[in-house]
Ligand SMILES: *[C@@H]1O[C@H](CO)[C@@H](O)[C@H](O)[C@H]1NC(C)=O
Ligand SMILES: *[C@@H]1O[C@H](CO)[C@@H](O)[C@H](O)[C@H]1NC(C)=O
Ligand SMILES: *[C@@H]1O[C@H](CO)[C@@H](O)[C@H](O)[C@H]1NC(C)=O
Ligand SMILES: *[C@@H]1O[C@H](CO)[C@@H](O)[C@H](O)[C@H]1NC(C)=O
């Protein structure tokens with residue numbers, strides 16, 4: 147029982163037939179806290195009305211006994227409103243959705259005692275202070291919770307102590323807050339978990355290898371602003387259901403574990419903006435379903451591994467700002483779905499693959515600031531999709547292909563600081579940084595007149 151309930155309510159509670167009246171009482175308290183004096187909202191919540199009239203209040207839904215089972219006030223502007231402790235009187239409540247309502251204040255500890263609460267969505271508000279913690283040993287703590295979305299608030303303190311008791315918890319999004327401390331080992335016991343969002347907090351410590359026990363996990367987001375010690379645990383390769391893994395920008399060091407290549411369902415791998423070092427493991431070839439791979443802004447060395455040839459679903463490949471050397475392998479031109487290829491600021495040498503653009507709907511090619519030689523491949527815009535071509539600061543030579551002049555989709559082209567044979571075209575004309583439409587016209591005029 148939540149503490150500090152008025153005696154009146156306790157007596158009301160005793161009678162089952164009065165439960166709907168208890169809900170009306172709680173809705174009254176809720177309205178008073180949600181609606182600050184200056185905001186006219188929830189006007190139809192007429193608390194003088196007798197049950198089951200409250201079941202028609204905006205955003206309220208009831209079961210057949212006129213008990214409140216759902217509250218959904220998504221998007222309602224309740225500037226400065228807050229959630230009162232009496233919300234816990236709604237003991238039949240299954241769904242509480244107060245997302246994007248401009249709410250403030252701290253979350254009432256009594257929330258944790260709601261016996262039927264399955265969906266809690268408080269995302270996109272300004273709630274501050276800690277997430278509710280257990281009131282005492284043996285007290286209920288979100289006993290049947292399945293979905294928690296607290297994304298984009300100002301919550302702080304340690305992460306909530308979910309664990310083995312939360313057998314139904316499938317979705318846990320606590321991203322975009324100020325949570326600090328470590329990722330709790332107990333999260334590895336959330337056997338039903340499919341979604342874990344801890345991104346954009348102030349977490350520290352190591353990424354627990356025990357998270358590898360989350361065999362149902364499909365999406366894991368733990369980067370951005372968090373600052374971890376150490377690297378990517380090789381055990382994460384055991385997360386066989388994983389579809390999205392985002393550990394960007396969170397101070398990871400050490401190598402990319404070859405074990406990640408076991409993630410056969412992975413569609414997105416984001417490890418950019420860390421301090422990962424060593425070579426890209428050739429076992430990455432096991433990521434047969436990978437569509438997006440971003441390993442940019444790390445300290446990776448070695449060559450682009452041959453295993454990437456097997457990633458035929460790849461649409462986006464970002465390897466820029468590393469220390470890769472060697473050639474851009476010919477197979478890159480044969481990845482049938484490749485749209486975005488960004489390899490700038492490495493130490494790549496040799497020629498661009500001759501067939502680049504011929505076999506895939508290439509949209510963007512950026513290989514600036516390398517040591518590439520040879521000519522611009524003639525079929526970059528063969529699919530009529532090329533929007534950006536950035537080749538500057540290499541040692542490329544030869545003519546600028548006429549096919550680029552006919553490329554209607556092209557919005558950005560930067561070719562400066564190379565050795566092209568374009569005596570009639572000043573190099574800076576191609577170093578276009580200003581209004582894009584303009585640049586396109588200018589580029590085309592110049593290229594056309596040159597043909
Ligand atoms: C709670 O929300 C879920 C997901 O949106 C929905 O399937 C379910 O019907 C809702 N239940 C109630 C009682 O509103
Ligand atoms: C809440 O209401 C919004 C729109 O009013 C709707 O899009 C959303 O699906 C609802 N959510 C739940 C959990 O019922
Ligand atoms: C929570 O509500 C927001 C609406 O602001 C919605 O975008 C989001 O998908 C909801 N979360 C869940 C888990 O349904
Ligand atoms: C939080 O409050 C600030 C200041 O009042 C406001 O600008 C911002 O939009 C609010 N954020 C959300 C998610 O409601």
Ligand SMILES: *[C@@H]1O[C@H](CO)[C@@H](O)[C@H](O)[C@H]1NC(C)=O
Nearest residue numbers: 249250251272273274299300
């Ligand atoms: C929430 O945090 C943001 C960013 O730090 C800040 O601008 C805003 O005032 C905070 N809101 C509240 C209610 O504390």
Ligand SMILES: *[C@@H]1O[C@H](CO)[C@@H](O)[C@H](O)[C@H]1NC(C)=O
Nearest residue numbers: 350373374375376377397399
């Ligand atoms: C970043 O990682 C390094 C190496 O693991 C560690 O020494 C350092 O303390 C980390 N930085 C922070 C702010 O945690």
Ligand SMILES: *[C@@H]1O[C@H](CO)[C@@H](O)[C@H](O)[C@H]1NC(C)=O
Nearest residue numbers: 428429431432452453455456
């Ligand atoms: C790529 O796939 C081929 C054919 O499926 C296979 O023989 C080869 O071992 C794979 N390469 C790597 C590096 O895994």
Ligand SMILES: *[C@@H]1O[C@H](CO)[C@@H](O)[C@H](O)[C@H]1NC(C)=O
Nearest residue numbers: 467468469470471491492493
């Ligand atoms: C390229 O290689 C040279 C010589 O080995 C090295 O000094 C330089 O730091 C490298 N640049 C990058 C971006 O890795």
